[in-house]
Amino acid sequence: MSKTPTKIPVSPIASEEEREQALRDYKVTIEYKHLKSHAPGGVYLIPSMDNLRHFFGIIFVRRGPFTNGIFKFSLKLPPKYNDTDMWPQIVFSSRVFNPYVNEMTGELDIKSAYPTWDPSRHYLVTVLTYLKKIFYSKNFTDARANPVAKELAETNPEEYRKKVEECVRESQKNIYVNEEGSTAQFTEEQVSHRVLRDLLKHHIRSENQVTKQAVLTQIEKARNV
Structure with a gap:
């Protein structure tokens, strides 16, 4: 006589975690859809092919010291993004000489602008607007990511501009150098x-x-x- 298979109990805690994660995933898709009509001008973000929380982006700078720069970056969201203090991470693959960008790692210092990440007020469009702002900023009082760039900007603007122009030219030269796996591809x-x-x-x-x-x-x- 066959026996009825014993059911494996499902932990109510695990089930709740799964529901919460599904809701977070849904919120990410809503935020990305919102970007189609609200993304800051000159900034483009494209999802990766295999990860809901990984995006590839480009910013085309149209004026200011970084004029004509074409800077590529990746944006990653932590698994619990949409919770408090779950900051997005933006890392430039293009070299960016800017007081708000770590020149060694290419990471944008988001926490200096948003010491607390509040999911009821801060979204993908928030961080992309900030990303654009750093290329036009003239005041670097709260910048911490690149002290050398900050000091040059404040004490030797001419030398700072030369460094900026160098990375602009480099961004143009490397426009067809595509990051492996990037969905933001340039072809000649x-x-x-x-x-x-x-x-x-x-x-x-x-x-x-x-x-x-x-x-x-x-x-x-x-x-x-």
């Missing part, structure tokens, strides 16, 4: 891409001319170049 433009762009401009001059067949025709012409 191929000849066929330029030809296709010119063909589209020449043959499709108005919205009324945009059809699937018209575009496919120009793509085929570009392939034969």
Whole structure:
């Protein structure tokens, strides 16, 4: 006679932890969706392929001493993000000479701006807005990450600007050097891409001319170049 399999008891504590973690995961997806229309200008964030809490980002700096810089970074969230004092972590893969960025590790000092991380007031958009702000800031009173950069900015602005311009040029030079596994990839433009762009401009001059067949025709012409 067969016996009914003994049920393994499920710990109510573990079950509660699973529900709480599922809620945290859901909140992360909501925050990311919010970024589509509220991300600060020039800042882009793309999720990794295999981790809900790992993102790759880029900031294009449009004015100020870092003008034309293209700086890449990764953003990681701790497992219990959405709890108090669970700060996001941002690390630049591009070299950034800035009082708020540790030059050795590339990590952005978030805690100097947010000594307490309050999930009811602080979100992904909060930290990305702060990331953008450090490239335009003129006052580094609370900066601690790079004392050398801070001292130069305060005592020798001309030398500080030279160092900044160096890392801007380096960011442009390394634009096609992609971090392994990054979903934010830059690829060099191929000849066929330029030809296709010119063909589209020449043959499709108005919205009324945009059809699937018209575009496919120009793509085929570009392939034969």
